[in-house]
Amino acid sequence: MIEAISVTKRYGSSVVLDDVSVKIPHGGITAIIGPNGAGKSTLLGVMSRLIAPDAGHVTIDGMRVDQTPGAVLARRLAILRQDNHIMLRLTVRDLVAFGRYPHNHGRLSLADRDIIEQAIRQLDLDALGDRYLDELSGGQRQRAFIAMVLAQETDYILLDEPLSSLDVQKSVQMLGLFRTAADELSRTIVIVVHDIAFAANYADRIIAMRDGRIVADGSPDEVIRQDVLEEIYDVPIGVHHVDGRRLLAYP
Amino acid sequence: MANSAIRSSRQTLFGLFAGAMLCVALFLTVGANGQWDFVLPFRGTKILTMVLVGYSVAVSAVLFQTATGNRILTPGIMGFDSLFILLQTLIVFSIGAQGYTGIDPRLLFAGQAALMIGFSALLYRLLFHSGGRSLHLLVLTGVVLGILFRSLSEFAGRVISPNEYLFLQDRFFASFNNPDTQLLAFSYGVVGAVSLMAWRMLPAFDVLGLGRERAISLGVDHRRTVGAILAITAVLVSISTALVGPVTFFGLLVSNLAYWLIRSHRHVLILPAATLLAVIALLAGQLVLEQALGFGTNLRVVLEFAGGITFILLLLRDPRR
Amino acid sequence: MFERNGRLVLAWTGVAALAFVSLTIGAGTLHLEELFSGSGGNASALLRESRVPRTLALVLAGSSLAIAGLIMQMIARNRFVEPATAGTAESAALGVLAVMLLAPGISVLARMLVAGGFALAGTFLFLLILRRIPHRSALVVPLVGLMLGGVIDSITTFFAYRYDLLQSISTWMAGDFSGVLAGRYELLWIGFALALAGYLAADRFTAIGIGETFAVNVGINYNRVVAIGLLIVSLITASVVVTVGLIPFVGLIAPNLVAMRMGDNARRSLPWVALTGAALILLCDIAGRVVRYPYEIPVGTVVGVVGGAVFLALLLRRERQVG
Numbered sequence: 001m002i003e004a005i006s007v008t009k010r011y012g013s014s015v016v017l018d019d020v021s022v023k024i025p026h027g028g029i030t031a032i033i034g035p036n037g038a039g040k041s042t043l044l045g046v047m048s049r050l051i052a053p054d055a056g057h058v059t060i061d062g063m064r065v066d067q068t069p070g071a072v073l074a075r076r077l078a079i080l081r082q083d084n085h086i087m088l089r090l091t092v093r094d095l096v097a098f099g100r101y102p103h104n105h106g107r108l109s110l111a112d113r114d115i116i117e118q119a120i121r122q123l124d125l126d127a128l129g130d131r132y133l134d135e136l137s138g139g140q141r142q143r144a145f146i147a148m149v150l151a152q153e154t155d156y157i158l159l160d161e162p163l164s165s166l167d168v169q170k171s172v173q174m175l176g177l178f179r180t181a182a183d184e185l186s187r188t189i190v191i192v193v194h195d196i197a198f199a200a201n202y203a204d205r206i207i208a209m210r211d212g213r214i215v216a217d218g219s220p221d222e223v224i225r226q227d228v229l230e231e232i233y234d235v236p237i238g239v240h241h242v243d244g245r246r247l248l249a250y251p
Numbered sequence: 252m253a254n255s256a257i258r259s260s261r262q263t264l265f266g267l268f269a270g271a272m273l274c275v276a277l278f279l280t281v282g283a284n285g286q287w288d289f290v291l292p293f294r295g296t297k298i299l300t301m302v303l304v305g306y307s308v309a310v311s312a313v314l315f316q317t318a319t320g321n322r323i324l325t326p327g328i329m330g331f332d333s334l335f336i337l338l339q340t341l342i343v344f345s346i347g348a349q350g351y352t353g354i355d356p357r358l359l360f361a362g363q364a365a366l367m368i369g370f371s372a373l374l375y376r377l378l379f380h381s382g383g384r385s386l387h388l389l390v391l392t393g394v395v396l397g398i399l400f401r402s403l404s405e406f407a408g409r410v411i412s413p414n415e416y417l418f419l420q421d422r423f424f425a426s427f428n429n430p431d432t433q434l435l436a437f438s439y440g441v442v443g444a445v446s447l448m449a450w451r452m453l454p455a456f457d458v459l460g461l462g463r464e465r466a467i468s469l470g471v472d473h474r475r476t477v478g479a480i481l482a483i484t485a486v487l488v489s490i491s492t493a494l495v496g497p498v499t500f501f502g503l504l505v506s507n508l509a510y511w512l513i514r515s516h517r518h519v520l521i522l523p524a525a526t527l528l529a530v531i532a533l534l535a536g537q538l539v540l541e542q543a544l545g546f547g548t549n550l551r552v553v554l555e556f557a558g559g560i561t562f563i564l565l566l567l568r569d570p571r572r
Numbered sequence: 573m574f575e576r577n578g579r580l581v582l583a584w585t586g587v588a589a590l591a592f593v594s595l596t597i598g599a600g601t602l603h604l605e606e607l608f609s610g611s612g613g614n615a616s617a618l619l620r621e622s623r624v625p626r627t628l629a630l631v632l633a634g635s636s637l638a639i640a641g642l643i644m645q646m647i648a649r650n651r652f653v654e655p656a657t658a659g660t661a662e663s664a665a666l667g668v669l670a671v672m673l674l675a676p677g678i679s680v681l682a683r684m685l686v687a688g689g690f691a692l693a694g695t696f697l698f699l700l701i702l703r704r705i706p707h708r709s710a711l712v713v714p715l716v717g718l719m720l721g722g723v724i725d726s727i728t729t730f731f732a733y734r735y736d737l738l739q740s741i742s743t744w745m746a747g748d749f750s751g752v753l754a755g756r757y758e759l760l761w762i763g764f765a766l767a768l769a770g771y772l773a774a775d776r777f778t779a780i781g782i783g784e785t786f787a788v789n790v791g792i793n794y795n796r797v798v799a800i801g802l803l804i805v806s807l808i809t810a811s812v813v814v815t816v817g818l819i820p821f822v823g824l825i826a827p828n829l830v831a832m833r834m835g836d837n838a839r840r841s842l843p844w845v846a847l848t849g850a851a852l853i854l855l856c857d858i859a860g861r862v863v864r865y866p867y868e869i870p871v872g873t874v875v876g877v878v879g880g881a882v883f884l885a886l887l888l889r890r891e892r893q894v895g
Contacts (some may be wrong), residue, residue, distance in 0.1 A: 048468065049467065050467055050468070070471060071472075072470075073470065074469050074470025075470070079468045080468075081464055083462075086461060086462065087321060087322065087460065088460045088516040089510075089516065090516050094516060098461060101454070101458050101469045101470065106454025107454075152469070385709065387709050390715055391652075391711045394715065394718055398718075398820075398876065398883075399876075399877065399884060401876070402873060402877045402879075402880050403880075405873045406876075409870075409873060410864050500722075549730055549733050553726075553730070555723075556723055556726040556727065559719050559720075559722045559726065563723070566705070566719075567704055567705055567706070
C-alpha cells in the first residue's frame with residue numbers, strides 16, 4: 001500500500017498540495033484527474049520520492065520513502081514523469097535495459113534479457129529495438145519509456161500522463177496493457193490522466209483533485225457523475241450510460 | 252545495446268589505443284639522435300605527465316557532464332581550474348612565499364584539493380541545486396566566474412609583494428612543455444585512488460545520464476553519486492592544474508569527440524575513449540609543434556583555439572544541450 | 573525636469589571630485605601649496621606632464637567605453653554585450669600585434685586605424701555568428717562573444733609567442749594608465765569625439781535597439797545606422813586598446829546600472845552612462861593606486877574584479893526577476 005499522510009508542498013507562496021492524505025491499496029488501476037494546476041503531478045512526484053514534501057510523509061508498504069534506501073524502493077515502485085527528453089543517444093533496447101538496473105546494477109543476466117525483450121514486445125516495439133530514441137516519434141518514445149518502467153517489474157507503477165503523446169488507438173492499447181498488468185500480474189497502477197473518458201472507463205478507482213486537495217475519491221460510479229464533475233471542473237459535464245460504458249457530454 | 256554498436260565502439264577504442272601507443276613511441280624516439288641516457292628519462296617523465304593530465308582532464312570533463320546533464324559544461328569552463336589557481340594564490344597571500352615553500356608539497360596539495368572539493372560543492376549547490384535553470388545561464392555564470400577567479404588571482408598576486416608575485420608566476424607557469432614533475436608519483440597515487448572509487452560507480456554513472464528523476468526512480472542515490480563525481484572532479488582538476496596549469500576547453504574538446512566517436516552511452520567505453528583522445532592530442536600536438544614546426548610551448552594555445560571553436564559550434568548546433 | 577538636471581549636476585560634481593582625488597595621488601608626492609607659492613616648478617610640471625594627462629585619459633576612456641557599450645547593446649539588442657564580450661577588444665589587440673609584426677614604424681594614428689579595422693572585422697564576425705544561432709536566448713549572445721574573444725586571443729598569443737612578442741604584448745594589453753604622459757594619450761580624444769557623435773545619433777540607436785522593423789517603420793536606414801554604430805564602437809575600442817590596453821566590462825556595467833534606474837532611452841541616459849563609466853574607471857584606478865601604495869595595480873585588473881562581480885550579480889538578479 002502507498003500511503004500519503006498530511007502531505008503539503010509549497011512553491012514560493014502558492015500551495016500546490018494542501019494537507020493531502022490518501023491510501024492506495026495493492027492492486028488495480030487508480031486514475032488521478034483534475035484541472036491543470038490541481039497538484040496531480042506533484043502528488044505523484046511526492047509519492048514516488050522525486051519531490052520532497054514540506055510537511056507530511058509517504059510510506060510504501062510501511063516504509064517511509066524519505067528514510068528508505070533508493071535501491072530498495074526502486075524494486076517496489078517505478079515512476080514515469082512527463083518529460084521524455086534525454087541527453088544520451090540511446091537505442092530503445094538500451095533504454096529498456098535500464099529498467100533492470102535496480103535488480104542487477106548494470107550487469108545483465110540472461111533472465112534480464114528475456115524480461116527486456118518481453119517488455120519490448122508488449123509495447124509493440126519489436127521493429128524499433130535498435131533504433132535510437134532521437135529518431136523516433138513522440139509516441140514511440142513514450143512507449144519505449146513505458147517499456148522501461150514495465151521491465152523494472154515493480155509492484156507499483158506510477159505514470160504521469162502516459163497517454164499524452166499517443167493517438168487514440170495506441171492509448172486504448174496502452175490502457176489494455178495496464179489492465180492486463182493489473183489483473184494478471186497483480187500490479188498496482190496509478191496514472192494521472194487528462195482525458196476523463198479514459199479514467200471513467202478504465203480505472204477501478206478515481207481520485208479527483210482541485211487546488212491541491214482531494215475533492216472526490218471512489219469508484220467510477222461514485223465520481224463520474226454530473227454533480228461531482230461540476231464540482232471538480234466548474235463545468236457541467238453530462239454522464240450517460242450506453243452499453244455498460246460511460247459517455248461524457250461536454251456542454 | 253545493439254551488439255554491432257558495441258563491436259564498433261570496441262574497434263574504435265582499439266584504434267585509439269594503437270594511435271596513443273604510436274604517439275608514445277614517436278614521442279620517445281623522434282629526433283633523439285641516439286642520446287638515450289638523457290632522452291628516455293626526460294621524455295618518459297613528460298609522457299607520464301601528459302598521460303596523467305590527459306586522463307584527469309578527460310575523465311573530469313565526462314563525469315562533470317554526466318552529473319550536470321549537459322555536454323557543453325566542463326570543470327574548465329565553469330572556472331574550476333581558475334579556482335585552483337586562486338586558492339593557491341590566496342594561500343601564498345596568507346602564509347607568504349616562505350611559508351609556502353616550507354610546507355611538504357604533498358600536504359599542501361592535499362589541503363588545496365580539500366578546499367577545492369569544498370568550493371566545488373558550494374558552487375554546485377549555488378548553481379544547480381534549485382534546478383530548472385536555463386543551461387545558458389549556468390554556462391555564462393560559469394564563464395564569468397572563471398573570469399572573476401582569474402582577475403581575483405591576478406589582483407591578489409599584485410597586492411602581495413612583488414617578490415612573492417614573481418614566486419607565484421614562477422610557480423604557476425607550469426605548462427605542457429615545462430610540467431611540474433615533483434609531485435608526479437604522488438599524483439599517480441591520488442589519481443589511482445580516486446579512479447578506484449569511480450570504477451565501482453560506473454554503472455550508477457550510466458544511469459545518472461538518464462537525468463535526475465529517472466536515476467532516482469531506478470534507485471540511484473542521486474545526491475551521493477553527484478557528490479562523488481564533484482569530489483572526483485575537484486581532485487582531478489587540482490592534479491592537472493598543479494601539473495601543467497589551467498586548460499579551459501581541452502576537456503570539452505575530448506569529451507565531445509568521444510561522444511561523437513563512441514556510439515554508446517556507457518562510461519566504461521566513453522571514459523577510455525576520451526582519455527586516449529586526450530593523450531593523443533597532447534602527445535601528437537606537442538610532437539608536431541616541437542619537432543615539425545620547431546615551436547615551443549604553444550600547445551595550450553592551439554588547444555584553446557580548437558576548443559573555443561568547438562564550443563561555439565556546439566552552441567550553434569543545439570541550444571538545449 | 574529641474575530635479576533631473578539637478579541630479580545630473582550632482583553627478584558631474586561627483587566625477588569632478590574623483591578626478592581631483594586622482595590628481596593628488598601617485599608615487600611622487602604632490603605639494604599643492606607649491607602650485608600657489610609661485611615657485612613650484614616641480615608640482616606644476618608633475619601635474620602637467622603626468623597627473624592631468626592620466627586623469628584626462630581615465631575620464632575619456634571610461635566615458636567613451638561606456639558609450640561604446642551602450643551602442644553595442646542597442647545593435648545586438650542584448651544587455652550583456654560590450655566590446656570585451658563581443659570579440660571587439662580582442663580583435664583590436666590582434667590588430668596591434670599585426671602592426672608590431674608587419675609595420676612597427678607607423679604612427680600611432682595609423683596604428684589605431686589598423687586596430688580599428690581589426691575590431692570592426694571581429695565585431696562583424698560576431699554579429700554574423702549571432703545570426704546563425706537558431707533559438708537565440710539572451711544569454712547565449714555574450715557567451716558566443718566571450719568564446720569568440722577567447723579564440724581570437726589565442727590567435728594573438730600564438731603569433732606573439734611565435735615571434736617572441738608575448739612579453740611586450742601582455743604588458744601592452746594590461747589596461748594600465750601608469751604610463752600615460754602628455755603626448756601619449758591624445759588618441760583618446762578621437763575616441764571621445766566619436767562617442768559624442770554617437771550621442772548626437774542617440775535616437776537612431778534607440779530605434780534600432782527596439783528592433784529592425786520598428787526602425788524601418790520610423791524611416792531609419794537600419795543597415796547604415798548599424799554600420800555607423802559598429803564603426804564608432806570599433807574605433808573607440810581601438811583608441812583605448814592602442815593607448816592603455818584592454819579594459820573589460822566598463823561598457824557592460826555603466827549602461828546596465830543606468831538602465832536600472834532610468835530605462836533605455838539612449839538620448840536621456842547617454843550622459844549618465846558616460847559619467848558612470850568615467851566614475852567607475854576613476855574609482856578603480858584610484859583603488860589600484862592606493863591598495864598597494866607605492867606600487868600600482870593596473871586598472872584592467874581592478875576593473876576585471878569589480879566588473880566580473882557586477883556581471884555575475886546582473887546575471888543572478890536577472891534570473892530572480894524571471895523566476
